[in-house]
Each structure stands twice: as C-alpha cells, then as structure tokens.
Amino acid sequence: MKKILGIIVINLFLNSNAFGGWTSNTPSLFGVELGSNISDYKQKNCLINHNYNNLGLDNFILTDLSAKDTTGPNWSDWIYTNSKLPVSKGCINPKVENDDFFNFHVKIFPKTKEIYEVSAIYKKVYKYKGIDLKNNLLLKDLNSTLSEFVRLSVFKTECQTMAYQIADVIVGAQIKEGFKFGKDKSFSDDYKFIGTKGRGKNKLFIEVSSSCSIKANDNNNVNKKDFNISIPFLVKVSISLEEYSTKERVESEKNLIKESLRGNSNPDINTKGLN
Numbered sequence: 001m002k003k004i005l006g007i008i009v010i011n012l013f014l015n016s017n018a019f020g021g022w023t024s025n026t027p028s029l030f031g032v033e034l035g036s037n038i039s040d041y042k043q044k045n046c047l048i049n050h051n052y053n054n055l056g057l058d059n060f061i062l063t064d065l066s067a068k069d070t071t072g073p074n075w076s077d078w079i080y081t082n083s084k085l086p087v088s089k090g091c092i093n094p095k096v097e098n099d100d101f102f103n104f105h106v107k108i109f110p111k112t113k114e115i116y117e118v119s120a121i122y123k124k125v126y127k128y129k130g131i132d133l134k135n136n137l138l139l140k141d142l143n144s145t146l147s148e149f150v151r152l153s154v155f156k157t158e159c160q161t162m163a164y165q166i167a168d169v170i171v172g173a174q175i176k177e178g179f180k181f182g183k184d185k186s187f188s189d190d191y192k193f194i195g196t197k198g199r200g201k202n203k204l205f206i207e208v209s210s211s212c213s214i215k216a217n218d219n220n221n222v223n224k225k226d227f228n229i230s231i232p233f234l235v236k237v238s239i240s241l242e243e244y245s246t247k248e249r250v251e252s253e254k255n256l257i258k259e260s261l262r263g264n265s266n267p268d269i270n271t272k273g274l275n
Helices: 002-014 158-176 243-261
Strands: 089-091 101-108 115-122 126-129 149-151 191-197 204-214 221-223 230-241
Touching: 115 243, 126 158, 158 191, 158 204, 158 230, 230 243
Parallel strands: none
Antiparallel strands: 089 101, 101 115, 115 230, 126 230, 149 221, 191 204, 204 230
C-alpha cells in the first residue's frame, strides 16, 4: 500500500507545475524563480518544533501543531535592525502551493535582494533507529571510534529513495526547459545534480539537491547512546545557482554594503587606514 501511495504522489508531481517554471522558463521551485526579487513574494514565518509523535495520514507532519518561528529577522525592512546588515534568508509563500511540502525557504543576495536558492521540506516523517540501519557504514566503528558521535547512513532506505525520486522530478522539469544534467555529484547518500544551459558567458549553472536527514537539518550525526532511539528523518529539496560563483557574489555584495555604511560607495577604494 505504501508503494502505491508513493507512486501516486510522484505521478501528481509529474502532472503539476510545482517543480517547474510558473510564468517563464527561468529555473524555479514551487513557482519561486531563481534571480527574481524577494519583493515579489510575501514573507512567512518558518515552522519549528514539530510534533513527531502525533502524525497525520501517511506519517505526514501536522503543521497546524507546529510553532511559528518569531525570532527571525525584520523582513519588512530587509535588514537586521541592530546591525543594519541585510536579511539573507527566510521563509515565504510560494507562487505554486503544494500541501505535501512546507517551509518554503529562500536565500537572497544581500544587496540586490535576488533569490539564489529555493528549498522546501517534504512533510512525510521517516523514523529509524541507528542500530536498525543495516547499511550504516559506521556501525562497525561504533565501539572503536573515540568520538561520542557517529554519522548515520540512510543508504537504501525509503527516505533516501524518496529523496532521489523528488530530485529526479525536479531535474526532469528543468530538462524540459533546456537544461542538461550530468550524474549525481554527491559523494554521500544525498543527491546533487548540476545542470547547464547556454554557452560562453551566457552559460547558466544550477544545482538540484535532495537529502534525507534528521529533522531536515542536513546533519545525520547522533550520539552513540541514542542508537536505540527512534529518530525522525525528513526529505529536503532545493534548487540553486552554482555554489562557487554564488559565494563570491554574496561576499562582494556584503562588502559593498559595508563600504556604503562607512561612507564609501566605491568598491575600488582601499579604505584601510583611511577611516
């Protein structure tokens, strides 16, 4: 029955626009386009502190029971009010709603406010005990390693399979928009696919990532003493611009803002010792 439900869900993905463009062929996820301005979307508090013991149909998180994160940045002004530095990430309302996902999250360039990453979390909870993960490569070192923590592997689990299936749908949607993808570039049990489109200076790189991790926090490290405890895993998916050039641009825009705050708007002026 679970396999049938999984097939139905994936078919729904394939027959919707949730993983493709919304109004154009720009790379997007749930209608949130890479390169679009954050002002085009409405801010929303991310959900936290989920109830993993009281789940809905098919072990989906009942997000109505989750708390709203009220400790985040001042989105209305797009700055952290104390430091005057720009807001760089947070949750929004997507253009394309999908009730199987929540916490539609974006990262933006600090000065231009353009989106360079979109992610979301699949609501289904997968529970595993560390001791029961038969393909865990580190179980053999459980008693020999000096560290109190070991990394759990979800290799060949239902959760990892779903992470791959969702990534495959996203990649398929982008292929229809003209992107070409190579093989999985991840060296772990997560997935990362690099897509390219265009030539020369106009060549665009995007990354499609999908992972199964503890509470979708991108970290599967657990204390040895918790190996017999049932741990909740969630699938998180994302689409983003190429990582290296993105990091360079983020730092460049941060520096421009800092220079402006110091009264210098010319990035070519070395202000060391001048102010």
